[in-house]
Amino acid sequence: MKQVYSTIFFFIIFFIGCEIAAERDNRSDTTEDVLQEDYLPIAIDSCATEDSIKAKGLINLQEINPDIRVHLRYSGLNNFVNKDLYGCLTNAYVQPETAEMLCAAQQELSALDPNLHLLIWDAARPRSVQWKMWNTLEMPIAQKTRYISNPRNGSIHNYGCAVDLTICEANGKQLDMGTDFDYFGKTANTNVEFILVQNGELNYQQLDNRKLLRQVMRKAGFRTISSEWWHFNAMSRAEAQKRYEIVE
Numbered sequence: 001m002k003q004v005y006s007t008i009f010f011f012i013i014f015f016i017g018c019e020i021a022a023e024r025d026n027r028s029d030t031t032e033d034v035l036q037e038d039y040l041p042i043a044i045d046s047c048a049t050e051d052s053i054k055a056k057g058l059i060n061l062q063e064i065n066p067d068i069r070v071h072l073r074y075s076g077l078n079n080f081v082n083k084d085l086y087g088c089l090t091n092a093y094v095q096p097e098t099a100e101m102l103c104a105a106q107q108e109l110s111a112l113d114p115n116l117h118l119l120i121w122d123a124a125r126p127r128s129v130q131w132k133m134w135n136t137l138e139m140p141i142a143q144k145t146r147y148i149s150n151p152r153n154g155s156i157h158n159y160g161c162a163v164d165l166t167i168c169e170a171n172g173k174q175l176d177m178g179t180d181f182d183y184f185g186k187t188a189n190t191n192v193e194f195i196l197v198q199n200g201e202l203n204y205q206q207l208d209n210r211k212l213l214r215q216v217m218r219k220a221g222f223r224t225i226s227s228e229w230w231h232f233n234a235m236s237r238a239e240a241q242k243r244y245e246i247v248e
């Protein structure tokens, strides 16, 4: 009797073994399907900030002109607040007319020296980011408004009609402009450069580099401001307000 039970037990184990083997064979037949299912590309999360900028009709500069280099300084830690204010936004957006003007400026620069490129540090800036900057910079309001537009009124950056930029070589090396981006002091001013050179705060090479940037930007129709050598407006705030919606 014991032997009969052993035989039955043996057959049960044998059949279970066959079933497992058959199952394994079936799976190996469909390995490709399984792999395809497991390794389907994961959809990249869209960037809400970027989506809302695009929805307002602004243009991604990298898409229309690869000669124009982009490194958004507020998308990263290398900025005056030492915080990443842009998160997923790493592309530079501007209004279509401003984009055309920038392409003209790049063309002019390339004609003068094919090794040189505009390097965009900031372009369309959501007003929510403007508030963060405004609240971070600790200065008397009269002084603060020289460097940051009051978010209540809206900055020309908030309309996508202003850019902060410098010039770099094809290898990425930036021309020396005397100060870094967002240097909040007199050396960044454009209206006292002659005095800065006389005082030794700016040298002739740095002055020439700034002049080159202004030359190509002005020729394309941009306007300068007196407090920051890197900032250029495609139009006045009143014009921008009339024509475009603010990027919130």
Ligand SMILES: [Zn+2]
Pocket (backbone or CB within 6 Å): 122, 157, 162, 163, 164, 230, 231, 232
């Ligand atoms: Zn600016």
